[in-house]
Each structure stands twice: as structure tokens, then as C-alpha cells.
Amino acid sequence: MTIDHRKERAKKAGRFDIYVIESDALLVGRLQGVLDADMAAEIVAFVETREIVAETGFNRFCDLTQLAGIHLSSDNVLQLAARRRAFNPNDIRVKSAFLATDPLAFGIARMYQQVLNSPRIEVRVWGDMQAAADWLGVNLDRLTC
Numbered sequence: 670m671t672i673d674h675r676k677e678r679a680k681k682a683g684r685f686d687i688y689v690i691e692s693d694a695l696l697v698g699r700l701q702g703v704l705d706a707d708m709a710a711e712i713v714a715f716v717e718t719r720e721i722v723a724e725t726g727f728n729r730f731c732d733l734t735q736l737a738g739i740h741l742s743s744d745n746v747l748q749l750a751a752r753r754r755a756f757n758p759n760d761i762r763v764k765s766a767f768l769a770t771d772p773l774a775f776g777i778a779r780m781y782q783q784v785l786n787s788p789r790i791e792v793r794v795w796g797d798m799q800a801a802a803d804w805l806g807v808n809l810d811r812l813t814c
Contacts (some may be wrong), residue, residue, distance in 0.1 A: 684708055687715055690814075694727040695808050704733070704777075705740040709749055716758050726761030728805050730812050732798075733767060733774040741777060750784040757789060766801040767794045769814075 685708065687698040696719060698712060716729065768781075769775040775794060782792040796799040804808045 680721060685712060687712065689712060689719065689727065690811055693727060694723075695698055695805065695811060696727050696729045697732075698730070699732045699735060701735045701737070703738040703800055704736050704774075706742075706745045706748075707740065707799055709745065713749060717758075719757070721758050723761075726759065726763050728807075729762050729765040730763070730801060730805060731767045731778075732772070732812070733769040733778060736771070736774055739777055743780065746777060746780050747784055750781055750786075750810055753790060754785060754787045760789065761791055762788075763790055764805055765790055765792045766805055767792070768796075768798055768801055770796055 670736050684702050685698055686702045687696065689696050698718065700708070700712075702708075712731075719727065732801075767778040769778050775796065778794040782794055785792055791802070792805055795804070797810055798812055806814075
């Protein structure tokens with residue numbers, strides 16, 4: 670398992686923990702605290718950086734179950750989706766799974782899923798981690814390590 674140095678910096682900030690499991694072509698992110706536009710932009714920037722250097726692409730898993738709150742407007746979600754749709758360093762199709770058990774987190778993730786409308790990024794929102802793992806084609810333990 671390869672862990673990017675940004676994981677350490679993010680972990681110290683106590684806001685999110687992101688790492689890449691190279692052998693599974695999987696990026697895993699666990700968010701904590703309050704998800705706001707700044708945190709979302711930091712995460713998107715990290716993903717975009719990884720997309721530039723990844724030659725084979727990678728799927729994504731984002732765990733929203735530890736969030737204390739969400740301070741994103743519908744405009745914020747629309748801007749994030751537009752940014753992701755426009756950023757296209759390659760034509761590799763990827764899957765992006767969100768785990769959300771809180772109704773607000775689930776709704777925000779579903780809104781993102783609906784407005785992204787990317788031919789390259791397929792988004793699904795799950796309330797069950799096993800279902801997300803199955804959809805991503807990885808063992809459950811890869812999402813919990």
C-alpha cells in the first residue's frame with residue numbers, strides 16, 4: 670500500500686484522511702468535522718493531482734459517516750460538479766462511491782451525483798459499505814483499513 674504524503678498533512682489537520690491503495694487502483698477518503706466549500710476544494714485538488722499522475726486511473730471511495738455537519742450550498746455543489754466535469758486529464762472511466770448514512774449527507778452526495786453528468790466519472794451513493802465495496806469491485810477491508 671502506498672500512502673501519499675498529503676495524507677499525513679490532512680490527518681494532522683483533523684479534517685480528512687485520504688490515501689491511495691495502488692494495488693487496487695483505489696483512493697479512499699474519510700471526512701471528519703464540517704464539510705464546507707474549502708474542505709471540498711482541498712479534496713478535489715488532491716484527486717485532480719492524483720489523476721494527472723495516474724496512468725491507469727483509479728476508483729474513489731468517500732466516507733461521509735463521520736461528518737459533524739455540512740455547510741455546502743447548492744451553488745457550492747454545482748461549482749464542484751462543474752469543476753470535476755471540466756477537468757479531464759485522460760479518458761479513463763472511473764467509479765466514485767460515497768458512503769452516507771445521515772440524510773443530509775446522503776442528499777448532498779445524491780445532488781452531486783445528479784449534477785455531475787460526466788461521461789468519465791460514474792457516481793453512486795450508498796448507505797451500506799459492503800454494497801459500495803461490491804460496486805467498486807474491492808474487498809470490504811480495503812475501505813476500512
